[in-house]
Amino acid sequence: MTTATTTVETVDTTAPADATTTAVETATPSPEPRVVLAMDHVSYSYTKGGKKVVDDLSHDFHAGRVISIVGPSGAGKTTVLSLLSGLTGPTEGRILYNGDDLARSDRYRFRSHDIGVIFQSFNLLPALTVEENITLSMEASGKTFDRPKHDLVVELLAKVRLPAEYANERILHLSGGEQQRVAIARALGYDPDIILADEPTGNLDMATQDDIMAIFRSLAHEEGKCVIIVTHSPAVADQSDEVFELKPLRR
Numbered sequence: 001m002t003t004a005t006t007t008v009e010t011v012d013t014t015a016p017a018d019a020t021t022t023a024v025e026t027a028t029p030s031p032e033p034r035v036v037l038a039m040d041h042v043s044y045s046y047t048k049g050g051k052k053v054v055d056d057l058s059h060d061f062h063a064g065r066v067i068s069i070v071g072p073s074g075a076g077k078t079t080v081l082s083l084l085s086g087l088t089g090p091t092e093g094r095i096l097y098n099g100d101d102l103a104r105s106d107r108y109r110f111r112s113h114d115i116g117v118i119f120q121s122f123n124l125l126p127a128l129t130v131e132e133n134i135t136l137s138m139e140a141s142g143k144t145f146d147r148p149k150h151d152l153v154v155e156l157l158a159k160v161r162l163p164a165e166y167a168n169e170r171i172l173h174l175s176g177g178e179q180q181r182v183a184i185a186r187a188l189g190y191d192p193d194i195i196l197a198d199e200p201t202g203n204l205d206m207a208t209q210d211d212i213m214a215i216f217r218s219l220a221h222e223e224g225k226c227v228i229i230v231t232h233s234p235a236v237a238d239q240s241d242e243v244f245e246l247k248p249l250r251r
Helices: 077-084 107-114 130-141 149-159 164-168 176-188 206-223 234-238
Strands: 002-006 035-045 052-062 066-070 092-097 115-118 194-198 226-230 242-246
Touching: 035 077, 035 226, 052 077, 052 092, 052 226, 052 242, 066 077, 066 206, 066 234, 077 194, 077 226, 107 115, 107 130, 115 176, 130 149, 130 164, 130 176, 149 164, 149 176, 149 206, 176 194, 176 206, 194 206, 206 226, 206 234
Parallel strands: 066 226, 066 242, 115 194, 194 226
Antiparallel strands: 002 242, 035 052, 035 092
């Protein structure tokens, strides 16, 4: 029911300027990246015996990669997002985190420790400051931190390309792009393995979209996080390492 495509190109910098080669035969094979999250023959229906929203989906999501989940309306993207985030359990099959079945695990701990979710509408608390929004998620995780939270917040703001003085700004005073950056920083507050973003660039201009995607690529390629993006945007898919395409079920 799904297809996944991965495009990897290697450029030979010793070749003439107008030559590009794919050095598959001579390149040293890279170790296979770790599978962080996986769908194992997953199906879901809203009622027992009812029609399936997704049917027999299997896919591995690796550390250090940006994966876009795409598909037309009705293909089940929202359902897959809910399943991967642990908010919903499959009616058939398994969601695996580091090889363990989420159905047999503490899903609350998974959601508050191991996966950071970035919502399409940001879901920030508008009356609070940027720092207060970020530290709330840190406190809710129950994790302990070896440094003052303020110092960690400043570091997180730098990661999402906001200056330190933004810590004291109220959410109501920020643009949409700035709020999206804060939402990313909040999701990173407890250092999760997985970042799951729902249409994170849907309301942003192209320049801001490209900047947000650069942040996601940095989190994956430099910090080894698994970044999963649900999107309608071909531009976002083009900037991802892998595209997982959902297709509507035949009725």
